[in-house]
Amino acid sequence: MTDSLIKINNLDKSFDSNIILSNIAINVNRGDFIAIKGPSGSGKSTLLSIMGLLEEYDSGEYLLCGENVKKVTEHQKSILRNENIGWIFQNFNLIGDMTVAENVALPLKYARVKTDKLTQVNSVLAQVGLSDKFNAYPDQLSGGQQQRVAIARALITNPDLILADEPTGNLDSSNGQNIVQLLKELNESGKTVVVITHDSIVAQQAKNIIEINDGSISS
Numbered sequence: 310m311t312d313s314l315i316k317i318n319n320l321d322k323s324f325d326s327n328i329i330l331s332n333i334a335i336n337v338n339r340g341d342f343i344a345i346k347g348p349s350g351s352g353k354s355t356l357l358s359i360m361g362l363l364e365e366y367d368s369g370e371y372l373l374c375g376e377n378v379k380k381v382t383e384h385q386k387s388i389l390r391n392e393n394i395g396w397i398f399q400n401f402n403l404i405g406d407m408t409v410a411e412n413v414a415l416p417l418k419y420a421r422v423k424t425d426k427l428t429q430v431n432s433v434l435a436q437v438g439l440s441d442k443f444n445a446y447p448d449q450l451s452g453g454q455q456q457r458v459a460i461a462r463a464l465i466t467n468p469d470l471i472l473a474d475e476p477t478g479n480l481d482s483s484n485g486q487n488i489v490q491l492l493k494e495l496n497e498s499g500k501t502v503v504v505i506t507h508d509s510i511v512a513q514q515a516k517n518i519i520e521i522n523d524g525s526i527s528s
Contacts (some may be wrong), residue, residue, distance in 0.1 A: 312338045313372070314393075314470050314501055315360060320369030322355060322524075329355050330524045333369070337503060339469070342496040344515035345505045352524040353505045354474060360503065361472045362390040374469065391419045395463030399475040401455045403447040403462075409434070410443045413461045433461040437491060453484030460491060464500075471495060473504040477511055489514050 315337035322330040330352045337343060347353045358364035359371065362378065371378040374393050378386065403412050410430050417426055434440050437457040447455055456476060463471055473492065477485030489511055496502045496516075504515065512518050520527040 312340075314339055314341075314374060315503075316370075316372040317360075318370045320359070320366050320371060322352075322359065322364075322366045328524055330359075330366070333526060335519065335526070337470075337501060339501055340496070340499065342493065342502045342514075342516045343504070343519060344512035344517070345503065345519045345521060346507065346509070346512040347505075347521040348507055351521045353521050356521065357472055357474055357503070357505050361394050361396060362386055387419075391416065392466060393469045395466065395468040395471045397456070397459050397463050397471065397473040397476045399478040401447070401452075401459045401479075403455055403458060405447050407446075408443070409439065409445050409447070409450070409458050412447070412458055413465055416462060416466050429465060430461075433464045436464065437461045451484070452480050453487060456480060456484070456488050457491070460488070460495075464495070469501060471500050471502045473502065475506055476504060477506070477508065485511070 313336060315335065317333055317335045320330060320333040333356065345353045345356065355364060359366050362373070373389055376385070376389060381389065413430050413433060414426050417429070431440065434443060437460050439454060439457050439461065442450065442454065447458070450458065471492070476492070477488050480488060492502050492504065493514055504511065506512050
């Protein structure tokens with residue numbers, strides 16, 4: 310099995326004749342913890358969306374888990390996305406009328422491998438320190454707790470890769486530090502983590518930093 314989870318070469322992306330990404334080349338190996346850092350509008354969110362198969366690119370090559378993304382069917386792409394990627398968003402993206410347990414279990418609806426849902430939910434909630442919030446609703450939680458629920462949801466299918474989009478952006482510094490520490494612990498346990506951020510303090514916790522400006526990686 311190859312050590313490479315993500316291999317991107319000469320990737321370009323434009324929108325309405327505006328260049329969003331130009332000549333991007335990135336390699337992410339198993340066990341990496343990479344921060345993609347850049348100012349607002351630099352293209353980093355678009356790049357992460359492409360990595361997570363949420364957005365298309367115009368040209369270049371993108372291999373995810375050894376699969377050429379341009380050559381797989383939409384069904385195969387869906388399987389790749391659901392089974393290999395766990396997403397963490399800045400705004401948490403929790404469903405308000407669902408309990409913590411129901412939010413966390415949601416990705417299991419789309420997983421091909423069936424598992425004991427209750428056991429799996431309890432396991433990931435324990436991993437993020439929220440076992441006592443099983444039946445709580447999102448509006449009963451602090452921002453930091455909501456982000457921990459989002460991380461538990463990202464872990465529920467045991468993905469190879471965690472993609473985090475400004476995971477501390479809506480948190481105070483204390484909660485932000487706790488979330489970064491949790492991401493580091495997940496990486497130390499074997500998860501591959503890619504986080505985008507404009508925050509140098511967050512970026513410095515990663516093993517490697519990629520700087521992106523005006524759609525291009527800085528040398």
